Amino acid sequence: MPPVPALPFSGRFRLTTRTPLVALVTLVLVGCEGINPSDSAAQTRTLPPSRPTATGPVPAQNIDASRRTAITTAVERVAPAVVTVQTETVERVRVDMFEYLLGGRSGERRNAGIGSGFIVRNDGVIVTNAHVVMGATSVSVAMLDGTTYRATIVGVDETNDLAVVRIDARDLPVAQLGRSSDLIVGEWTIAIGNPFGFVLGNNEPSVSVGVVSAVGRNLAGQTSGGGVYIDMIQTDAAINPGNSGGPLVNANGEVVGVNSSIYSPSGGSVGLGFAIPIDRTKRIVEDLLEHGVARHxxxxxxxxxPQVQSAREVAxxxxxxxxxxxxxxxxxxxxxxxxxxxxxxxxxxxxxxxxxxxxxxxxxxxxxxxxxxxxxxxxxxxxxxxxAPEVTAPKVTVLRELQLVTVTDAIRQERGIASNAGALVFKVSDRIRDEIGLQEGDVIAQVGRTRVTSAQQVSEAIDRQGARGAVVLVFERNRQYFQTQFTLR
CATH class of the missing domain: 2.30.42.10 (PDZ domain)
Known part of the structure; x- marks a missing residue:
């Protein structure tokens, strides 16, 4: 992983059909069966005329009835509760001063993102993927009829790639949640969402159909969502970018999973889609609504x-x-x-x-x-x-937007931390994440030239150095060390 840059805290086929000869002979033999050529009566016998076939149109009501299936009924039940999740992120970029004076870039780049979600409570609670909303500076939700609401992020669980957002609305259509524990391999599945977003030109979600290809899949490779996905539902229903966070539905019209990732060498659907089981999703959503975080x-x-060469060997x-x-x-x-x-x-x-x-x-x-x-x-x-031990450990708040926990032996062993001591970043605001570069899970090991052994010591050292000038932090991430610098305002 490349070092995190120092970010200032202060503003800075021709197909030819050939019928085999044997087949031709067989057809002739079948056509002449029961006729003896030496029998003169047979030679003059007249075969009865063939029975006429019906040539009239099929009644319209039969066609209409055949068009409606369990799948169309399931879609009608769930589609009204499927939404489009739109996000915007602000990225800091380096600015050439000459370019800036000529009206060029302002030092910020705004990026739009899009995904799907579904309503689980009629008072505006919506489930989507964590990777859809992570790092977003603003989130909005578009309903089936095009109505758009500003949304707030209630909580995010990166480990399970789930997030809950809320909109200020009432009496909304709600998706019925089923069970993923009794899924049958081979049963119908329906993926509903907004692949490629508004490139398709409207708000109505699209539908793709497949089957449950497998359950309990573990992924650690090229998935669109990134990361490692454990105990997933595999489906061949087409899932494409923009489907993330949308529901995977069974033939009863019940949500059994949250579409999350695809395995693809090309970036498009190749029939290997994966969804987070709804049973797990229910638990995470309850935690996020009640605590704001998932209790792992x-x-x-x-x-x-394991010292292996491929994921297959891990099995x-x-x-x-x-x-x-x-x-x-x-x-x-x-x-x-x-x-x-x-x-x-x-x-x-x-x-x-x-x-x-x-x-x-x-x-x-x-x-x-x-x-x-x-x-x-x-x-x-x-x-x-x-x-987890860091959840119950005492917290020290630094810079009003950063919660630290003293690293203990239990925390160090559980998280595989290399440092013998320091302060674990337990919670961090988006502003500090963007401007300083710290992330949840980082371990602050040094402030300036001072090695730190506790969260309280980090707080005190930042206050001392911040009063004199720039604050330099050395922190551990994934067993590598990085440095960042900022000034207090």
Whole structure:
């Protein structure tokens, strides 16, 4: 990853048909069956005329009835609740001063984005993908009839690529939510959304139809949404850019997934689309509405990283415990380094993907029975799922828009942090993300020349250096170190 640039805080085929001879002979034999050429009676026998066929038009009512199917009914139920999500982001760009004086670029570039979503509550609550709204400075929602509302972002969960936005409206059509746990491979699926946005010239969502190709798919490759997607629904219903965040619907007209990504070497649909299961979506939406953040289940287990050459090899490497966080549910349950997890919650675990998928099914506070393979025997244990340690840790607010948490051994092991100490960026505003370059999950390790060991120490060091001039931060991201600089206003 390239270093994050220092950003000032202060404003800165001819087809030929050939009938085989055998087939021709067969047709002739069938046509002459029951006639003996040596029989004179047979030679003068007259064959009865063929029965006339109906030539009249098919009644119109039969045609109309055949046009209506379960699919058309399902679309009628859901389409009114499908919306277009429009976003705008502001990007800082370098400006040549001579160009600026001549009326050129102002130092900002505005980029428009578009996706889909669907209404889940009649008071304006809408579900979409996190990657549709992440970093947006403004969000608006267009309804089926073209009415557009300004929207606010209620919460975003990047881990599951889900977001909730809200508009100020009442008595809206609502999409009925189904269940993804009882999906049948081969059953109909319908993807509804706005591929390529307003290039198509209107607000009405488009529909593509396919089947459930597979369930429980784990992706770690070229997907349009980016990142790693766990325990997904695979469908061959066409999903294209702009479909992101729209509903995947079954033949009953129920939403069973949120269209999120495609696997494509070309950027267009090749029949490999993926949706986030609706059962997981319900849980995340509840968390975002109630807490503003998703409560991710934590048990304190970190697995060995498999040394493999392809994603296919990962499927059978097993799930071997590499670290157990101190004070974690796993430690309390007696899990040890070197144990192999073979099942969790009554479902088999064969690789790290399947372990992560089992965790996604959980809510904080629930119990998780797992089976460990240790020294050639099976050991059953049960863990109570907790919040991630940084969620319950004390927070220190810096610059009024930045929440920091002191890095503990549990946090360091859970997140794989290289620094022995520092302050974890727990929450950050869009303004500080854009102007300073800090992101949630970064670890501030140094302020100026001072190594820091706590969130409070970071706050104090920023205040001291900010009073004298520029503040320089050294921070860790993905086990690499970067530097940023800003001044206080």
């Amino acid at each position: 289940p934590w048990v304190g287990i970190r697995l060995e990283t 059978s490497v097993g799930a071997v415990v590499a670290r157990v966080a101190p004070g974690s549910p796993a430690e309390r349950a007696g899990v040890r380094v070197g144990d192999q997890i073979t099942s969790a919650g009554g479902r088999g675990v064969r690789n790290p993907f399947e372990w992560e998928a089992r965790l996604l099914d959980l809510r904080v506070g629930e119990s998780l029975p797992i089976t460990l393979r240790r020294a050639g025997r099976d050991v059953p244990v049960t863990m109570r799922v907790d919040d």
